[in-house]
Amino acid sequence: MRFSHSEPQPASARIWPVFLPFAGCPYRCVFCAQDKQTGRDHADLAAILDQLETDFDSVLAQGRGPYELAFYGGTFTALPAPWPERFLDLATRFRKRGLIARVRCSTRPDCVDSDGLERLSALGLDMVELGIQSFDDEALRASGRGYSGAVARGACDTVRASGLALGVQLLPGLPGDRPGLFQSDVRTAAGLKPETARLYPCLVVRGTPLADLWERGAYVPWTTDRAVRELAEALPVLWAEGVRVIRLGLAPEPTLDENVLAGPFHPALGQSARALALLEIIRTRVAELEQRPSLLEVPSRYSGEFYGHGRELAPAYFELGFSRDSIRFVDTDSFLLE
Ligand code: SF4
Structure with missing residues (x-):
């Protein structure tokens, strides 16, 4: 999606x-x-x-x-x-x-x-x-x-x-x-x-x-x-x-x-808050997918904040079913979740 x-x-x-x-x-x-x-x-x-x-x-x-x-x-x-x-x-x-x-x-x-x-x-x-x-x-x-x-x-x-x-x-x-x-x-x-x-x-x-x-x-x-x-x-x-x-x-x-x-x-207060808000957007989309996610393409403009300060949200993405390799930053305007 x-x-x-x-x-x-x-x-x-x-x-x-x-x-x-x-x-x-x-x-x-x-x-x-x-x-x-x-x-x-x-x-x-x-x-x-x-x-x-x-x-x-x-x-x-x-x-x-x-x-x-x-x-x-x-x-x-x-x-x-x-x-x-x-x-x-x-x-x-x-x-x-x-x-x-x-x-x-x-x-x-x-x-x-x-x-x-x-x-x-x-x-x-x-x-x-x-x-x-x-x-x-x-x-x-x-x-x-x-x-x-x-x-x-x-x-x-x-x-x-x-x-x-x-x-x-x-x-x-x-x-x-x-x-x-x-x-x-x-x-x-x-x-x-x-x-x-x-x-x-x-x-x-x-x-x-x-x-x-x-x-x-x-x-x-x-x-x-x-x-x-x-x-x-x-x-x-x-x-x-x-x-x-x-x-x-x-x-x-x-x-x-x-x-x-x-x-x-x-x-990093703003970065952490924005990253957490984005995690919730993605959590909602993963729930709609109704299967374990295999790929997430993220617009590269979010690469600096995606994982939060010091990669604090990396464990949360892992719990959602993503591995480090299944999340990619690409030069695009929209997210792709499969
Ligand atoms: S009005 Fe605004 S700028 Fe002026 S003292 Fe109060 S908070 Fe500070």
């Missing part, structure tokens, strides 16, 4: 990330460590804008691009005037010169409204990624996010009604977490049909209020094993609605690596 991976096709545009740590944020959230993620504890907006102009001129002269410009790390829609206008004006000038194809930003669900988004859309913004974290009132309250699940859902509707593409970010394992909550949040997110999702299991980072809670024994983060299992369960739910999952876990950075105190922080 032939079948395809259920994951939507990846986007082709390259992202040009611009980090604005804590810029526009009404306060610092208990878990947030933008300073450790970016190596900077505040954003000098004028310096960032100047540097961006210099860098864009330089890469344009080298004939590179186009890029999708992405403003991350703060609350873009709550930046003080005239900073959103200045950043979007720069993007528009370089869009006209062919360097920028699209512009996105991240922000909080309680910092968007129709008028503001329509104004930013008219200035050239294309997409808003909402740091939802959870749709659950209890988890939001225990994490001090300052908004309800209804506000989070309403913000998704507001983004789409403003003609902007929607991205959502979930942060499973927050204070107030309980069994089943993340999968419930994933189903809610999938039902909103965003273009993209990012899933960042909660980490305890030095210097955050969450680190104090953890040190007092008042917060217990997820284990890496649980994070892998939960993310692997979430992926097919999002993929089934055409949602591209563009990040699983925080990317390792030297300043982050040395400051993570606890939680599911592993460089």
Whole structure:
């Protein structure tokens, strides 16, 4: 039998990330460590804008691009005037010169409204990624996010009604977490049909209020094993609605690596979760085959993640009836199972 991976096709545009740590944020959230993620504890907006102009001129002269410009790390829609206008004006000038194809930003669900988004859309913004974290009132309250699940859902509707593409970010394992909550949040997110999702299991980072809670024994983060299992369960739910999952876990950075105190922080977290999700797809197909499998051809683009980190899933494929020789990576788009 032939079948395809259920994951939507990846986007082709390259992202040009611009980090604005804590810029526009009404306060610092208990878990947030933008300073450790970016190596900077505040954003000098004028310096960032100047540097961006210099860098864009330089890469344009080298004939590179186009890029999708992405403003991350703060609350873009709550930046003080005239900073959103200045950043979007720069993007528009370089869009006209062919360097920028699209512009996105991240922000909080309680910092968007129709008028503001329509104004930013008219200035050239294309997409808003909402740091939802959870749709659950209890988890939001225990994490001090300052908004309800209804506000989070309403913000998704507001983004789409403003003609902007929607991205959502979930942060499973927050204070107030309980069994089943993340999968419930994933189903809610999938039902909103965003273009993209990012899933960042909660980490305890030095210097955050969450680190104090953890040190007092008042917060217990997820284990890496649980994070892998939960993310692997979430992926097919999002993929089934055409949602591209563009990040699983925080990317390792030297300043982050040395400051993570606890939680599911592993460089191969995403690889392990994606591999486990793919194993479940293949397990289902093998059951449909109703005989011991003799061959599995796998599109070669999955060769790096197929067996998981350190071939951790090789025994599971063996148990399904495959030998090392019966699994082949081939230059094709679909899987073949015989
Ligand atoms: S989680 Fe988002 S809103 Fe909260 S402090 Fe960090 S960047 Fe700002």
